[in-house]
Amino acid sequence: MLKAGRLWALGAMSGTSLDGVDAAMIDTDGEAIYGFGASRYRPYSAGEQAVLAAALGRWPGDDLDAAARVVMQAHIEALSGFDAAQLVGFHGQTLAHEPQGRGTHQLGDGAALAEALGVPVVWNFRSADVRLGGQGAPLAPFFHFACAKYIGADVPVAFLNLGGVGNLTWVDPGARRPEDDGALIAFDTGPANAPINDLMMARRGVPYDEGGRLARGGTVAEGALEMFLDEAYFLKMPPKSLDRDAFADMIGLVGELSDADAAATLTAMSAAGVLRGMEHCPAPPARLLVTGGGRHNPVMMDMLRAALDCEVAPVEDVGLDGDMLEAQAFGYLAVRVARGLPTSCASTTGVRAAVSGGTLSRPGGG
Numbered sequence: 001m002l003k004a005g006r007l008w009a010l011g012a013m014s015g016t017s018l019d020g021v022d023a024a025m026i027d028t029d030g031e032a033i034y035g036f037g038a039s040r041y042r043p044y045s046a047g048e049q050a051v052l053a054a055a056l057g058r059w060p061g062d063d064l065d066a067a068a069r070v071v072m073q074a075h076i077e078a079l080s081g082f083d084a085a086q087l088v089g090f091h092g093q094t095l096a097h098e099p100q101g102r103g104t105h106q107l108g109d110g111a112a113l114a115e116a117l118g119v120p121v122v123w124n125f126r127s128a129d130v131r132l133g134g135q136g137a138p139l140a141p142f143f144h145f146a147c148a149k150y151i152g153a154d155v156p157v158a159f160l161n162l163g164g165v166g167n168l169t170w171v172d173p174g175a176r177r178p179e180d181d182g183a184l185i186a187f188d189t190g191p192a193n194a195p196i197n198d199l200m201m202a203r204r205g206v207p208y209d210e211g212g213r214l215a216r217g218g219t220v221a222e223g224a225l226e227m228f229l230d231e232a233y234f235l236k237m238p239p240k241s242l243d244r245d246a247f248a249d250m251i252g253l254v255g256e257l258s259d260a261d262a263a264a265t266l267t268a269m270s271a272a273g274v275l276r277g278m279e280h281c282p283a284p285p286a287r288l289l290v291t292g293g294g295r296h297n298p299v300m301m302d303m304l305r306a307a308l309d310c311e312v313a314p315v316e317d318v319g320l321d322g323d324m325l326e327a328q329a330f331g332y333l334a335v336r337v338a339r340g341l342p343t344s345c346a347s348t349t350g351v352r353a354a355v356s357g358g359t360l361s362r363p364g365g366g
């Protein structure tokens, strides 16, 4: 085991939106957060995105050489030059996620990355959790618990990540440890940006609905929204998680609508998933702190604000960086793995017992 006390870890996330790699430094002992450091965003080119999109849904053993080259090259570029980094947390690119079926698949070779960077790398964060009956996702909740302490929250707060998929963490900052009973509730809320992005690409040839401008001019199709909310997923109790394309057929529900009405309806569906999710919070949070790219979509944010009693604010309002929070999360989780501390528990993924998920690879092997 790496001798890890407090150290500077460099986390890297390549999310389900396939937009690029986020890399960010965090100063932590795997329990408290002491501060945040430099960060970098390394976008995927259109060509790289196409290679990754073609690999979605694939499993180890499939021909993934081209996608693997894209992931490794982008990460080496994103993670080079952070001279203070003592440990790297490497999420990789999720290609497929079937926790109750074939497992979960994050593309990327942490051992090769450790060689390339000359720094130990923690990777393969989700598999151990899935092997022990967990969902393998979401994993940011243990980090959200530390964030709640870092921002000095003294009443329950919730974190909402609006990425390709949405995920929600309710935190009681009065708990001592994240794995303690009642400290956390976490789960994926439903699709967030992925179906909107897919619609925008199909209808307009652009990657996303910038500022929610298209949705703003449309009308929500209530019938389609109701059909969406009838999905069995919304009746399931947490923990629960989703593959990026679990709701890909939503595009079909809006197929007959104008571009603007379709965008408005998909945006309302994502918000509605969050609203359903909020019903699982054991007590109303004082604030819903929003991270991920969806916080830049004022239409989605307005829909949440209109329907919720609590304050809805981007995480920037409490001094956090919503573009880098997930990268920081995997730096934080890497230190926990290096220290043998758990990274998930029954209330975050449904895993049988709290587990420290991740593989540590050092340069030179071992």
Ligand SMILES: Nc1ncnc2c1ncn2[C@@H]1O[C@H](COP(=O)(O)OP(=O)(O)OP(=O)(O)O)[C@@H](O)[C@H]1O
Binding pocket: 014, 015, 016, 017, 018, 019, 161, 162, 163, 164, 165, 166, 193, 194, 196, 197, 207, 208, 209, 210, 211, 212, 291, 292, 293, 294, 296, 297, 326
């Ligand atoms: N200005 C904006 N207006 C509207 N939407 C935006 C804006 N900026 C970002 N987004 C949305 O946010 C998405 C990127 O979000 P983010 O980087 O959080 O996703 P991710 O990390 O890939 O996803 P996940 O958390 O699911 O792994 C974009 O693809 C887009 O849909």
Ligand SMILES: CC(=O)N[C@H]1[C@@H]2OC[C@@H](O2)[C@@H](O)[C@@H]1O[C@H](C)C(=O)O
Binding pocket: 015, 016, 094, 097, 104, 136, 137, 138, 139, 140, 141, 161, 163, 164, 165, 166, 167, 188, 241, 242, 326
């Ligand atoms: C399997 C997988 O990669 N899931 C991602 C995805 O993106 C958002 C949501 O779905 C969440 O469950 C998870 O990522 C975040 C970082 C998490 O594990 O907390």
